[in-house]
Amino acid sequence: MTAHTHTGTPTRSTGSLAAGIEARAATGALAGAGNKMDAKGVKVFYGAKQALKGIDLEIPDRQVTALIGPSGCGKSTFLRCLNRMNDTIGIARVEGLITLDGQDIYDREIDPVQLRARVGMVFQKPNPFPKSIYDNIAYGPRIHGLASGRDEMDEIVAKSLQRAGLWNEVKDRLKEPGTGLSGGQQQRLCIARAVAVSPEVILMDEPCSALDPIATAHVEELIDELRENYTIVIVTHNMQQAARVSQRTAFFHLGDMVEVGDTEDIFTNPRDERTQGYITGRYG
Amino acid sequence: MPVTLFLAVLAALSFAGFQLGRSRAVASAGGRLSSLHSVPTYHGFYVAMWVGLPALILFAVWGGLEGSIVNAMVRASLPASMTALSPQEINLIMVDVHNLAYGNISSRVADPALLAAAEHYKHLRSIGDGALAVLMLAAAGMGLQYARQRIQPGLRARNQVEKVVTVFLILCSLVAILTTVGIVLSLLFEAIRFFNKVPPLDFLFGLQWSPQTAIRADQVASDGAFGAVPLFTGTLLIATIAMAVAVPLGLMSAIYMSEYAPPRVRGTVKPILEILAGIPTVVYGFFAALTMAPFVRDVGQSLGLSVSSESALAAGVVMGVMIIPFVSSLSDDIINAVPQSLRDGSYGLGATRSETIRQVVLPAALPGIVGGILLAVSRAIGETMIVVMAAGLAANLSGNPLDAVSTVTVQIATLLVGDQEFDSAKTLSAFGLGLVLFTVTLCLNIIALRVVRKYREQYD
Numbered sequence: 001m002t003a004h005t006h007t008g009t010p011t012r013s014t015g016s017l018a019a020g021i022e023a024r025a026a027t028g029a030l031a032g033a034g035n036k037m038d039a040k041g042v043k044v045f046y047g048a049k050q051a052l053k054g055i056d057l058e059i060p061d062r063q064v065t066a067l068i069g070p071s072g073c074g075k076s077t078f079l080r081c082l083n084r085m086n087d088t089i090g091i092a093r094v095e096g097l098i099t100l101d102g103q104d105i106y107d108r109e110i111d112p113v114q115l116r117a118r119v120g121m122v123f124q125k126p127n128p129f130p131k132s133i134y135d136n137i138a139y140g141p142r143i144h145g146l147a148s149g150r151d152e153m154d155e156i157v158a159k160s161l162q163r164a165g166l167w168n169e170v171k172d173r174l175k176e177p178g179t180g181l182s183g184g185q186q187q188r189l190c191i192a193r194a195v196a197v198s199p200e201v202i203l204m205d206e207p208c209s210a211l212d213p214i215a216t217a218h219v220e221e222l223i224d225e226l227r228e229n230y231t232i233v234i235v236t237h238n239m240q241q242a243a244r245v246s247q248r249t250a251f252f253h254l255g256d257m258v259e260v261g262d263t264e265d266i267f268t269n270p271r272d273e274r275t276q277g278y279i280t281g282r283y284g
Numbered sequence: 285m286p287v288t289l290f291l292a293v294l295a296a297l298s299f300a301g302f303q304l305g306r307s308r309a310v311a312s313a314g315g316r317l318s319s320l321h322s323v324p325t326y327h328g329f330y331v332a333m334w335v336g337l338p339a340l341i342l343f344a345v346w347g348g349l350e351g352s353i354v355n356a357m358v359r360a361s362l363p364a365s366m367t368a369l370s371p372q373e374i375n376l377i378m379v380d381v382h383n384l385a386y387g388n389i390s391s392r393v394a395d396p397a398l399l400a401a402a403e404h405y406k407h408l409r410s411i412g413d414g415a416l417a418v419l420m421l422a423a424a425g426m427g428l429q430y431a432r433q434r435i436q437p438g439l440r441a442r443n444q445v446e447k448v449v450t451v452f453l454i455l456c457s458l459v460a461i462l463t464t465v466g467i468v469l470s471l472l473f474e475a476i477r478f479f480n481k482v483p484p485l486d487f488l489f490g491l492q493w494s495p496q497t498a499i500r501a502d503q504v505a506s507d508g509a510f511g512a513v514p515l516f517t518g519t520l521l522i523a524t525i526a527m528a529v530a531v532p533l534g535l536m537s538a539i540y541m542s543e544y545a546p547p548r549v550r551g552t553v554k555p556i557l558e559i560l561a562g563i564p565t566v567v568y569g570f571f572a573a574l575t576m577a578p579f580v581r582d583v584g585q586s587l588g589l590s591v592s593s594e595s596a597l598a599a600g601v602v603m604g605v606m607i608i609p610f611v612s613s614l615s616d617d618i619i620n621a622v623p624q625s626l627r628d629g630s631y632g633l634g635a636t637r638s639e640t641i642r643q644v645v646l647p648a649a650l651p652g653i654v655g656g657i658l659l660a661v662s663r664a665i666g667e668t669m670i671v672v673m674a675a676g677l678a679a680n681l682s683g684n685p686l687d688a689v690s691t692v693t694v695q696i697a698t699l700l701v702g703d704q705e706f707d708s709a710k711t712l713s714a715f716g717l718g719l720v721l722f723t724v725t726l727c728l729n730i731i732a733l734r735v736v737r738k739y740r741e742q743y744d
Contacts, residue, residue: 088631092548101354117634127625130648139643140633197633 010181036201036231037082037237042096044077044086051077053255054096059201064232066242066263075235077239078252079203082233083110083119090215101221117144118149120199123204126186128193130180133170136178136189137161140197141245156196165222184215191222195230202226204234208241220245239279243267251275290343290420297424298336301431305331308435324441330441333448334431339423347418356409359406359733363397381405471722474715481709482510487716493679493690495699495710502695510713512720514681518689522600522662522671525685529604530659530664534611541612542619543641554616561609569673572602577674582684594676597685607660608673614656615649618736622648651735662725668693692717 023281034280037059039264044052052074059065059082066073084105086092090160098105105115117140128136137157140146147153158173161167170181178189187207194202208216223232223245236242242249243263250260259272270276309327313320322329355378359367366377377398383389384402405537435441479487490511537557541550577598584591591597622645630640646653676688699714 046498058578083632085628085631088628096681113634113636116632120634121628121632123628123632125625127623127629129626129644139630140635143633143635143639143643193629193633203632 017180029086032180034061038097038099038102039078042078042081042098044074044081044095045092045093046089048094051255052081055252055257057250057257057260059231060248061231062227062229063248064227064234064246065213066249067233067235067252068202068237068239068248068249070257071237073252075250075252076205078257079205079233079235082201082203083116083121085116086114098217105228110244117197118128118199119203120194120197120202121196122125122187122190122202122204122207125210126183126190127190128181128186130177130179132175133161133178133181133189134174136193136224144197145178146198160196163195163222163226165189165225166192167217182215184218187211187215187219188222191219191226191248192267197231201231201233204232206235207236208259209237217243239267251278253278287347290417291554294339294343294420294424296338297339298332298429301335301424302328302430305329305430305431305435307330308432308632309437309439309441312436320438321438322445326440326441326445329437329445330439331428331431331435333445334427335424336427337448338427342420342423343416346419349414350416354412358401358409362401366397385409434631448639449734463588467723471715471718474712475719476710478709478716480608482716483714486510487512487713488720489680493695495695505559508709510612510709510716512692512717514610514679514715515690515692517681517683518596518675518679518719519691520666520692521596521683521685522603522675522691523661525597525600525662526607526664526667527605527657528600530607530660532610533604533613533652534608534660537608538615538619539641539646542616543637554613557609558613560605562573562615563606564607565667565669568602568606568671569669571599572674573625574604574671580686589686591686592676594674594678594688595686596675596689599671599675600685602674603667604662606667606670607664610660610663611656614659615653618652618656619645621652623644639713651738655732655734655736658728658735662728664730666693666721666725668697672697692721696721 007027015069035058036079039055039057039059042052042055042057043050052214055074055078057065057078067079069075080086081094081098082105084094086094094106100119105119121156129139134157138147138153138220141153141156147156158167158171161170161266168187169185170176170189177282178186181189187210191202191204208219211219220241223234226232229245233245234242246263249258249263249266251258251266251270251274259266259270261271266275267279270279306324306328308331309320309322310317311326313324317324317478322330358381359374359378362374362377367374369377381401382405384398467644472591487510490509492509492511493514493515494509496501496508537553541554542558543551545553573594577593577595580595580598580601581591581593584595626644626648627640630644632639671691671694675691677690677694678688679690679695682689696714696717699711699717705711
């Protein structure tokens, strides 16, 4: 079941978004089958420079989609289009169509703030707020008014930390600052923070690049578990990681999406020469 | 010979030494520059230092001693009738000798003995100059010879030059530190003299400030009351008003500039705000005294309030305006130092811009902002010119911003421009006040810097 059922209705979701949520609730049982998000002809310009040259990509519900490719190929840019984080960069311009549950997320009626409550994001470097562990998790639910009382908030915090596999490590020190945790714990805290808002999609931008192998293993395990409830899109430089955690993989190169398919196919039987070259380590 | 000529010659010699050292190093390497321990330029600097520094030190020592030696010699040559006079009178005679020697107006009819002494003085000075020139040239020449001989590929010229540069840098910072120590000590000693005349407790807790004391014994004047509490409250009142103006305005404009303003607006607004910081405080003083104070009085009167024409409110508001750029540019820097990743994290959770600013950016920047505000407070307390011109001299013990009050700095300024003798309690009280002011602002600055540093550690 989706995360929405136990956190109540987000009070800030209004208009078409609320309709979207209801539609989602109605089709919840079938959701595993369809595409959660859909990008068609997405082009991004930073000023005069074109960063993406028309991307078509389907993101299936409750699966992990990995975006791989050499540095500067546009995979992070594409990821940031999916929750309109590029809006915060003044010179960025996005063309094309991206839908979430069939609805255009760049539509005038869509408030990017509400969109981001549905499409959460985890960043490359762990970025816990300089607050207590508890307040880090409670931040999102508070601004969206997801909890009506103290007890409910405690429950959301506990549940989010449990989902992120961090609960046992921090349950006795929820009042301590989140910045005091280790790097791997911080990143899991950030994932828990994203989960706490009950998003439908979680975007992860190289979530393990600042972590050591053990912390990476923890996070990868976590991604695999989260797949049950959330649609996940992950950008990674690490091909083994893409192979381990994802069901679908898209290979980006120089602003183009070269190839997309089931992860197994991409890694064992790439159709494009460039994909093969990158996967076998000839460049990138 | 004038000082500038000496120094110019010395500079020219050092430059020649530099060229010579460099070319000699190149020659000694025999075409293989990599065989040199140090780059040829360092050999050049090495020679230039040996040419310049000994001669310069000699020049400084000579400059310090020559005057007193020549004076002693001239004094010894004066006729017996003059040397029998009291030391003060001999000093006067020596002043006249100087004046005669340099063709200035002298205070008495020149008698032959004095003229002879002046001639003697001139003669000694010219001998001294000549000797100095010869000695300096000799020192420079010896230095050149010594350094030139030592140039060879293995010479560690760079290390030696760097050692000298380090010593030079240490000397520079020592000058700054020693000056500060000197200022504190002079303040302290004068303040101790004051506290010998007025008990510290009376000074710190007395409620009456009227420092007028009699200049002559027969003059009718008050005995002086040195209770500084009215000044402290006046300072506090004006600083509070100033901060009440500066903190909200400065902080809000900093938030606007760093979080909301598009780059072009930021590019124009920020420099304009910083122009405010460049206006001389005297000009703010005009504005306070001639525009703000009458305005406050007129508004007050139209509301039926009695407002003195030099009100704490006028001075405080203008001082607040003066401090705005201080608060805003410090806060702006600190807000900008909050990592973008925190903002992204917050936006990524669906927070709006204002939620992000209120709940993530400001709490993260708060320690730094508090530090900046404390620095601004210590500026407000130490500010003089605006309050001299707009707040007045009446040391009223009042918390009403519409009254005239006086501040510590205003009293220091007026106490020291008077015609009192320097060891009267009135004049010395300025040092007592200065010591209090210094202590308070020092504490504020230390706290502020600590807070700011603690904050910096969090993100670096």
